[in-house]
Amino acid sequence: MAKNKSDEFTADEMELADIAKALSHPARIKILKILSSRNVCMCGDIVALLPLAQATVSQHLKELKRVGLIEGEIEGPKVCYCLNNSKMEKAKDSLIKLFKKVCC
Amino acid sequence: MAKNKSDEFTADEMELADIAKALSHPARIKILKILSSRNVCMCGDIVALLPLAQATVSQHLKELKRVGLIEGEIEGPKVCYCLNNSKMEKAKDSLIKLFKKVCC
DNA sequence: TCCTTTAATCGTATATTTACGATGAACGAT
DNA sequence: ATCGTTCATCGTAAATATACGATTAAAGGA
Numbered sequence: 001m002a003k004n005k006s007d008e009f010t011a012d013e014m015e016l017a018d019i020a021k022a023l024s025h026p027a028r029i030k031i032l033k034i035l036s037s038r039n040v041c042m043c044g045d046i047v048a049l050l051p052l053a054q055a056t057v058s059q060h061l062k063e064l065k066r067v068g069l070i071e072g073e074i075e076g077p078k079v080c081y082c083l084n085n086s087k088m089e090k091a092k093d094s095l096i097k098l099f100k101k102v103c104c
Numbered sequence: 105m106a107k108n109k110s111d112e113f114t115a116d117e118m119e120l121a122d123i124a125k126a127l128s129h130p131a132r133i134k135i136l137k138i139l140s141s142r143n144v145c146m147c148g149d150i151v152a153l154l155p156l157a158q159a160t161v162s163q164h165l166k167e168l169k170r171v172g173l174i175e176g177e178i179e180g181p182k183v184c185y186c187l188n189n190s191k192m193e194k195a196k197d198s199l200i201k202l203f204k205k206v207c208c
Numbered sequence: 209t210c211c212t213t214t215a216a217t218c219g220t221a222t223a224t225t226t227a228c229g230a231t232g233a234a235c236g237a238t
Numbered sequence: 239a240t241c242g243t244t245c246a247t248c249g250t251a252a253a254t255a256t257a258c259g260a261t262t263a264a265a266g267g268a
Contacts, residue, residue, distance in 0.1 A: 008155055009130035017133055023124035025226085026113035028204065033117075036206040043245060051112055053228050058246055060226090076249045077235040085207050092203040098133065099196040102140040103189050129256085147215055157258050162216060164256090181214045181265045211268075218261070225254065232247075238240085 016098060019091045022067040027052060027060045035070060035083045043072070045081045067091075117188070120202060123195045126171040131156060131164045138172060139187045147183045171195075 009017075022028060027050055034049055035041050047057045061081065064070045068087040072079045113121075126132060131154055138153055139145050151161045165185065168174045172191040176183045 003184045009134060013130040017128050017130045020124045020127035020133075023202075024121050026117040026121045027226095029117045029121055029124075031112060032202070032206045044243090052226095054245070055229075055247080056227050062246085063225095072245095074234085074245095074255090077242095079245060081208055086189055088203065088207045091202070095199055096161070098136070099192065101193075102136045103187055103192045104132045104196055131256095148213090151215090156256095158215070159217080159259075160257050166216085167255095176215095177262085178215095181212090181263095183215060209268100211266105213266085214264085216261105216263080219259095221257085223254100223256075225252100227252085228250090230248080230250105233245090235244085236240105237242085 012094075016094050018067055019069075019094060021061055022069060025060065025063075027057070028064055031057075031060060031064060032069065032083065032088075035081060040080055040082050043081060046081065107144060118196075120198050122171055123173075123198060126167055129164065129167075130142065131161070132168055135161075135164060135168060136173065136187065136192075139185060145185050147185060150185065 008037055023093050030050060031046055034046055043061065047054045061070065061072065065072060068082055068084055069091065072081045134154060135150055138150055147165065151158045154161055165176065169176060172188055173195065174185055175188050176185045
């Protein structure tokens with residue numbers, strides 16, 4: 001039978017899965033779109049545009065921050081969010097690389 | 105404050121999130137790679153190449169089938185899996201469209 | 209017919225995700 | 239100093255995801 005289960009997943013595979021996870025909720029997709037439509041955006045604006053409670057939006061923002069796709073900068077009592085364009089580009093490249101490797 | 109929370113997520117946003125969800129586990133990324141390396145693959149081969157139990161791999165295959173990225177065809181007692189290339193391409197296009205819209 | 213192989217499904221345990229109200233911390237304005 | 243605003247975090251409930259052993263169904267071969 002000789003199963004070779006010793007090989008775990010590669011760092012690349014785990015990283016890509018992590019990026020995909022960050023994109024795996026419609027609210028987070030929408031947040032990225034909102035942030036792109038203005039090049040800077042208060043947290044409250046995002047909350048107002050999503051059908052979710054403020055605490056929930058904050059969690060989604062945290063997840064996007066965790067993988068580095070967005071950044072938040074404190075501005076007085078408000079927080080100004082923006083896309084991390086270089087990280088976005090890296091994410092896109094990683095995904096395209098996978099598709100290229102796999103099929104297209 | 106005039107929050108407009110009436111707008112839910114679009115079908116596009118939900119579909120894209122769903123695709124991302126299917127890609128959000130390293131085992132599923134690896135399964136896609138395995139299926140691309142041979143253009144056809146028995147379920148047992150995939151199990152042998154992953155550090156996971158057969159039942160778990162079967163669940164991951166089910167998730168990939170759910171979104172249509174792969175297909176399984178019964179061949180006697182075995183099941184022959186393969187990529188759904190057109191669906192893969194659609195998934196890639198949807199992702200690229202998002203990145204293009206958002207930043208790059 | 210019975211046995212083996214193959215892979216899905218069941219049952220189940222645990223972890224993670226998602227969601228929300230409540231609370232707290234930081235700041236500006238009064 | 240106090241108040242209102244803003245947003246993160248806490249606490250928590252419910253749903254979903256992940257993992258595995260055991261069982262089942264389907265097929266081929268003895």
